Amino acid sequence: MAPRKNGRLLFNEVPQGSSYPVPGKTTVYDDSEKIDLDNVPLNGGFLLKTLVLSIDPYIRGRMRDISRTNHTYSSPTSQEHREVIAHGVGVVVRSEDATVKAGDHIYGFLDFVEYSVKPNMQGLKVLKNEENLPWSVYVGVAGMPGQTAYTAWKEYADAKKGETVFVTTGGGKQTMFVVQLAKVDGLKVIACAGSDEKVKFMKEIGADVAFNYKTTPVAEVLKKEGPIDVYWDNVGGETLEAAINAASTGARLIECGMSSDYNNSVPYHVKNLFQIIPKSLKVYGFSVTALLEKYVTAFYEEVPKKLANGEIKYTEDVTQGLEGAGEAILAVLKGTNTGKKVILVAQE
Structure with missing residues (x-):
């Protein structure tokens, strides 16, 4: 040849x-x-x-x-x-x-x-x-993004039926899975994304409250629909600040990414970090590689099957x-x- x-x-x-x-x-x-x-x-x-x-x-x-x-x-x-x-x-x-x-x-x-x-x-x-x-x-969903959602949710969410989770960029590949994992665990899901099309999809996969953060202030939604017990963060910046304000005592903040700073030469400085102390907030930063060995077998046994039978949508x-x-x-x-x-x- x-x-x-x-x-x-x-x-x-x-x-x-x-x-x-x-x-x-x-x-x-x-x-x-x-x-x-x-x-x-x-x-x-x-x-x-x-x-x-x-x-x-x-x-x-x-x-x-x-x-x-x-x-x-x-x-x-x-x-x-x-x-x-x-x-x-x-x-x-x-x-x-x-x-x-x-x-x-x-x-x-x-x-x-x-x-x-x-x-x-x-x-x-x-x-x-x-x-x-x-x-x-x-x-x-059956690769690194899905593994990120699956492993960190299992490890850190400590989800209890009836609690409320706020998921940022909920129309994304990894966070669409978080929305569905949270619904399986019986949580109320608040999710935001940057387009009306993504908002529509979040509602289709089970989000109880879905909104476009470009047209609706995050803080207003969380004040109305919170307090939140779990926060899945892909954004950081002012959104993280709003989540801390709306967090319940003992809430879990799962820090997966901070996309608002990816193209900023000067990062946004969150002004209310002190609230971590009186609210007893648990803040988890992680990388999927650190968690994958613990969950990889269960992931491949469970997730592809659920994708094939339509239990997980993407x-x-x-x-x-x-x-x-x-x-x-x-x-x-x-x-x-x-x-x-x-x-x-x-x-x-």
């Missing part, structure tokens, strides 16, 4: 200050590289064809100067002029690794490139997909091809995506 193009999305330069990544500048699609699928050396590894990639806000956190180590995330894995990295699913084309064979589907951190040679299975997982779900689901916003990945990253950061944003790189 003749060499073929091997398209990729390159992290080209660090976004300046509080600006959003600029497609074509911050990230650049490049198809100048070629690959010979039959003869590329594997050196004991395997050749992987990328099928689907996940677009998540943490990608922006990795787009920084390598000298910045004091940051929400670990040292940047997307250095300039290298492929962008995120969770994805690929299929093995050729293998010299005894642990995987051609046709196996692999999940884990993948480069934004059509084909790549992996030296080993470190950090990767073979997916069985006995339910025959779309592979895109395994970078969404939506996707699909971009076709790596050429559109830069715009997809920008859409997620601005909140203009209409579901879990995925890049469909290739068919089987």
